[in-house]
Amino acid sequence: MPKFTLNGQEISFEPGETVMQAAWREGIEIPHYCWHPGLSVAANCRMCLVQVESGRQMEMPQLVFDEDKGAYVPATKPKLQPACQLAAADGMVISSTNDEVKAAQAAVQEFLLLNHPVDCPICDQAGECKLQDYYYTHQATLKRKLTEPVHKPKGVRFGPTIVYDAERCIMCTRCIRVCDELAKDHVLDMRERGNKNEIVLAPGRELDHKYTLMTEHVCPVGALTSRDFRFKARVWFLKSGKGVCTGCATGCNTHVDYDPRYGKVYRLRPRDNPDVNKFWMCDDGMMTYMRHDTDRLDMPTEGRGQERRAIGEREALELAADKIRAVDPSELAFVLSAQSTTEDNLALVKLAEALGADRMYLAALGGWEGDDILRSDDNNPNRAGATHAAGDIELKSVGELLSDVQAGSVRGVVALGWATAESLKELAPLATLDSVVSLTSHVGALPAVAAVTIPVADIYELDGSFVNEKGISQSFETVLPPPVGIEPAWKAISDLGALLGVDVGFTDLDGLRQSLLESAEAAQ
């Protein structure tokens, strides 16, 4: 493999790679604004200038102040090259830290801050802004320009999701390239020149495609801000947990940013994964965090409609056990959920097996449009995982469950999750049954027809895994503690099994995961 030397360190590269790419792969950062590993090379910010010390040196004329003569005299300086555009060659010796390069970086940084409003206290990017970071690492000098900066439009609404501030913009064109290359929609462009440069919308258009929040995500400064996250939190208060998007069967990897003081999730950010989502997520996926707080079921309930009342946790489990006991296992339906983790689904399957029931159904959401960029046609993150938990059999739909109920072959239902494509009206036959138990984190049509509901932990409150449409199983961690008295569904199912006097075959999450592993190995 060919190699080049960067700051004394040997880096191997694939032929055709640029210096920046090879260094990035090795985890070495050459300072940059406009380069992004997932986008094309623009080489317009000039922050990644490096000196190629091997080979013939190109020189540039410059004027240097001579103290003795008291005047500027002609001199030369080496010609620097942008690392993001510089194709790596075998044996190259490159420096990104020598004095010439440092002077260039400081000059570029000062140039970019020339007309910057420095309104960091009210800027949402503050704390994760590259202008701030590089100011400390590469400039750290006082401002020399004392005249009034050039003023440009502020707070321009680009669409339903994005607000643009031209004064903060450094014209790196990352947002334009995201629209062009990721969303395939040339809705943003640049106009004017020099310090009057600004990003503009295509005439008659709004920034309204499915990947608008990615423009904000790639913006290295505070020029583009998300209208949802705008002014909501300061990023230095936020902690980050690893999650998987629940929006669709693609299973994009996410950072879940939450404030530990209030236990509140503020936003999702894509987490790099070259096999699944690369660097990106869609807008709908980014907004799935809002489900967490809205319409939570926080108390166990009994009864339906007007007669619904809150009961104690133990009372709810005992009541659920009574309802299940009242129905013959052959007439008992178990509804898995394509929105719940593989572990929770497997726990329910194990309860069904322990009871000797074999009617398995799958509840899933619908009404969603996929595309050929990231979005899957199926907006359920774990249809494959739920199917696998049930032993890779064809699971019947909720529609079939309703007809089975009407035919009288099903007299009791144990349902996991809140998500169904069917409306409350369509689910009405279930409300005629006495034994409908729902284990759910949120309220919804399915819990609404249940005689007993048991609240369980939401997706950010448990360890679990999803299997995406490509068959990749991705696990995620507990981000927030669940509300007091609420447990993950597998735990509630284990308690239910103990009350029913059957051996469900697991006592903890490791046990469940072990049996998942065994079944996966058996399948191979």
Place this chain on the structure above:
Amino acid sequence: MTAQVKVIKKPGRTVAEQVYLPEIAKGLGFAMGRFFKNTFGPKASKEIATVKYPEERIEYPERFRGIHRLTQRADGSPRCVACLCCSTACPAQCIYIEPAEYEPDDPRYGYERYPSVFMIDELRCIFCGYCVEACPCDAIRMDTGMHMPPSTRREHFLYDKETLLSIPGRDGTYLTANPRHEPGDPTHPGIDREHGH
């Protein structure tokens, strides 16, 4: 080199002191003299260092850190732009702010935001003054010269935005000596495309 030692003679007692009773009489006489002078004598002759709080009060030193106030602009709105610098600097985490955005037709839109909720838990506050140091807008000050008014109810110590705005500085005004240039003012540095360039 030898150390120089200075010997101090222990003061002895005279016979009159050792007899004890004359000294007691002298001491009692002095104390009773002060008692009658301070209780019944003319005011000018009194030598009491303490005051009869709360009827009488001593003014706190000029840089005393009293309860907080939020300073106002000329139009009565808060100077605060809800940047959360104070709550970041606060070691007691007693400041809670919810920022909000001006409407697009407001001249401040894009340049500023404002606090829709600004709450200080004065019981949790340790009066360190870091919030005042951190504030880039001179919006929060502790120059009220007042300590906390006592109360028997906890929620009385949660000072909201309106309460904080209604506390004047020691000079009786709600402003600060530092002038402001509002967006839209001719003196404000920000000029939009319609007005210049």
